[in-house]
Structure formats: C-alpha cells, structure tokens
C-alpha cells in the first residue's frame with residue numbers, strides 16, 4: 277500500500293517536473309520569439325485622419341517626411357487609411373532595400389492615375405517585377421539606350437535644339453520662362469527621336485502641339501495627390517476626377533500613338549516596295565522591327581502595339597518633365613552663383629570656342645558643368661522620394677518588419693542634405709565632385725541617388741545625361757542670361773510627380789556668339 281502511494285507520488289512529481297519543463301520551454305520559446313520577431317517600424321499611430329492628410333495634401337511631402345525622420349528616426353511608418361507607408365532616410369537602409377533585398381523590393385505600387393495611363397502596367401516603370409518587365413527593360417536598355425542607338429538619333433535631337441536656339445535668338449532681349457521652354461524642347465526632341473521620320477508631313481506641327489499639351493496635362497495628373505489612392509473604398513467616387521481625366525488623356529495619347537504606328541508601318545511598306553535602301557531608323561521603327569517576344573507568330577499586332585505604346589509613353593513621361601525641371605534648377609543656381617557661372621562660361625569658351633555651336637562630342641570635356649549638374653541633382657532631385665517600391669513578401673529592414681504590399685519611400689532629398697553625410701550640405705559647391713570623383717549616377721554610392729539604385733534604377737540615365745548636359749551647354753554657350761529688372765530669384769519647391777520650382781524661372785537671353793549666322 278505504502279509502496280503504491282510512494283510510487284504514485286513520484287510519478288506525479290515526474291509528471292509535474294516534465295510539465296513544468298515543457299511549460300518553461302514553451303514560455304522561453306514565446307519570449308525568444310517575441311524578441312526575435314521583428315516589429316513594425318516606429319512612427320505615427322492613431323493620429324486623427326487629418327493629421328496624416330495635411331502633410332500629404334500640402335505638397336511638401338519630401339520635406340514633411342524629413343521632419344518626421346527627425347522625430348522617429350531613419351525608418352518609420354505611417355498609416356494612411358489601411359495602407360502602410362514606410363519612409364527610409366539613411367544610406368545604409370536605402371542599400372538594404374535597393375541592393376541587399378532588391379528582388380523583394382522590386383515591385384511598384386502604381387497609383388490610380390499611373391495605372392490609367394500605362395496600358396494596364398504594360399510599361400517598364402509600373403510593370404510588376406517578373407519576366408515581362410525583364411524582357412521590356414532589356415530591350416529598352418540594349419536597343420534604345422546604347423551609345424550606338426543614341427548616337428544614331430543625335431541629328432534628330434540636334435535639329436530641335438538648333439530650332440530652339442534660333443527662336444531664342446529671334447526674340448533675344450525678351451523674358452523667357454525657362455521651365456516651359458525646356459519642357460517643350462524636351463518633348464519635341466524626344467518625339468523627334470521616337471518617330472522623327474514617321475512624323476514628317478504637313479500635319480506634324482499641329483499634331484505635335486496637341487500631343488505636347490496632352491503629355492503636359494498627364495504629368496500634372498500623375499503628380500496630383502489623390503484621395504482615392506489612400507482610401508480604395510472611395511475610389512469609385514473619383515472625388516477629384518483624377519481617374520476620369522487620366523483616362524481621357526490616355527485615350528488621346530493612345531489614338532495619337534495608334535496613328536503614328538500606322539503611318540510608320542505604311543511608310544516602311546512603301547519604302548520597301550519602292551526598293552529604297554536602308555535609311556536611318558527612329559526608335560519607333562527600331563521597335564516595330566523587333567521580335568519583342570521571340571514568338572512573333574503567336575501574338576497579335578494589337579498586343580505588340582500595346583507594348584510599344586506603353587514604352588513610348590514611359591519615355592515621354594520619364595524623360596521630359598524630369599529633364600526640363602533640372603534645366604530650370606541648374607539655370608536658377610547659376611544665376612544665383614555668379615562665380616560658378618563664370619567658371620562654366622570659361623570652360624565652354626575653352627572647349628567649344630565662340631565661333632561654334634556646342635555639339636554632343638564636346639560634352640565629355642565639360643567637367644565643371646558636369647559638377648554643377650551633380651550639385652544641382654543633390655540639392656534638387658526631381659524625384660526626391662524616387663518611385664516608391666513595394667515588397668512582394670514580408671521583409672526585415674533595419675531590424676523592423678516591412679509587411680508585403682507596404683509602400684516604401686526612400687527620401688533621397690533628406691539623405692542628400694544630411695549634415696552627417698555632407699559637409700555644409702546647403703551650400704552650392706560643385707567643387708565637391710572635382711575633389712571626390714566617386715560620384716556618378718550608377719546608384720552605387722548610397723548618399724547620392726538622383727536616379728535611384730538597383731534593378732529598378734532609372735532606365736533612361738544615358739539619354740538623360742546627354743540631353744540635360746547638351747541643352748544646358750547650348751543655352752549657356754549661346755546666350756548670357758539675366759533676370760528681368762526688379763525680379764528676385766526664389767528657390768521654394770512643390771511636390772508632384774516631379775518636384776518643381778513654385779515660381780517659374782524667367783530670364784532674358786542676350787546673344788553672345790561671334791556671328792549671328794551661328795544661330796541659324
């Protein structure tokens with residue numbers, strides 16, 4: 277009996293020991309899990325809705341984000357409706373996103389306006405990361421942005437720049453809105469490169485003008501803060517009419533591109549019949565000749581045209597407003613900094629001479645102008661938050677959890693003005709790039725990322741670099757620029773798809789080349 281009782285007591289003791297060990301182990305595991313499981317980044321919680329919306333609508337998003345980083349640190353979160361936004365403001369975290377975990381963060385989160393104008397995400401900028409995006413990006417970079425393709429359409433760019441310089445010369449002494457002038461110059465040059473030969477003909481000028489205006493309208497819509505993006509439940513009301521207007525722009529662009537493609541196909545067929553030899557191709561003709569899919573027989577021409585139209589739209593959207601905005605910022609900084617401006621002029625005189633117009637082959641020798649452009653990119657990046665990324669699965673960044681589907685912004689505006697990374701960051705000092713040549717647009721130096729980084733880095737860098745430098749060199753070498761009497765320079769900016777000057781830069785050109793014939 278006694279034996280039985282003592283056996284029962286020891287069995288109970290063993291059971292209790294085992295149970296306490298199991299519970300202890302489980303509790304330890306839970307504690308370990310709690311510390312090992314990353315949490316969401318710090319940030320705003322439960323603020324009244326308006327608290328979130330005010331910075332969003334105030335159109336100073338990059339500045340508001342930089343202020344919040346001072347409170348919450350280099351990675352923080354914001355809830356907008358049920359959407360999680362994560363803002364990154366340090367080079368090491370930018371590297372984690374766009375280099376170390378590039379594939380996970382290689383998706384975009386297209387806004388309603390962007391979806392409406394990108395042919396259902398058939399473009400490069402908003403296509404999901406995957407085989408389609410890889411194929412289109414490869415074609416774009418290899419066929420269009422290669423040095424030989426860009427050299428081949430130089431004459432088309434040059435003609436537009438010459439026309440612009442000639443017009444300015446005819447109206448010399450009158451004030452010019454430099455942002456507008458360069459936007460139309462960029463749209464014209466890019467249209468010339470895209471379908472320069474196809475677009476020839478009587479109706480070209482009027483069609484181009486109409487198209488120019490539609491593209492400019494589309495830029496405004498793409499940059500507009502849209503409540504429907506924050507609260508998808510409200511999207512069907514399209515309260516601000518952004519979706520309706522974007523679709524209307526898209527229809528006009530679509531039908532314009534259709535007619536251009538039809539004319540290109542007809543033109544090529546006529547030339548072939550007439551037995552004309554190969555003539556120089558514009559980008560559209562290059563594209564039409566390409567076997568985009570490697571499966572040409574099984575695809576309709578409608579699908580192929582849709583893909584071509586999506587890419588043409590990308591080039592127009594990505595390449596015009598960004599570059600023309602930079603022309604305006606560089607010109608503003610030069611008007612503000614006379615000593616810098618004089619050095620640029622000296623370099624142009626030495627490299628190009630007063631008896632010549634600038635040519636693209638002069639550009640590599642203009643190293644000081646190059647530094648001026650970089651310094652302007654640092655202080656006024658046209659896309660201060662890049663194009664937001666969206667993780668395709670949950671990830672850990674800086675020890676914090678970033679859930680799948682969040683919208684991730686890299687605030688390069690804040691990084692490029694951070695006093696811990698840059699000496700006297702608010703000073704305009706091009707010499708920093710001469711002293712330290714380790715800065716370029718490749719996205720490898722994470723304190724300087726005007727074109728982004730990683731696999732979704734800007735696909736148009738080679739063209740952007742050439743066009744920006746060429747247009748600036750031509751404007752600066754052909755004219756002296758001065759502000760109209762009584763006006764002052766102003767540097768405040770406003771957020772949009774591209775961050776622009778609030779007050780447009782207006783300046784007066786005074787011809788300075790040795791002979792008037794040079795302007796013809």
Ligand code: HEM
Pocket residue numbers: 374400401402413590591594595596598599602658659662663664726727728729730731732733734735736737739740744
């Ligand atoms: C000053 C001029 C320009 C600036 C500052 C600029 C900047 C940018 C930035 C920051 C991105 C996003 C990069 C990222 O997510 O890391 C981007 C993407 C892109 N840009 Fe540009 N860009 C410029 C000119 C151009 C030009 C001239 C073109 C076309 C010819 C172009 C085409 C594109 C395309 C297609 C993408 C999407 C790339 C992708 O998602 O794979 N850009 N650009």
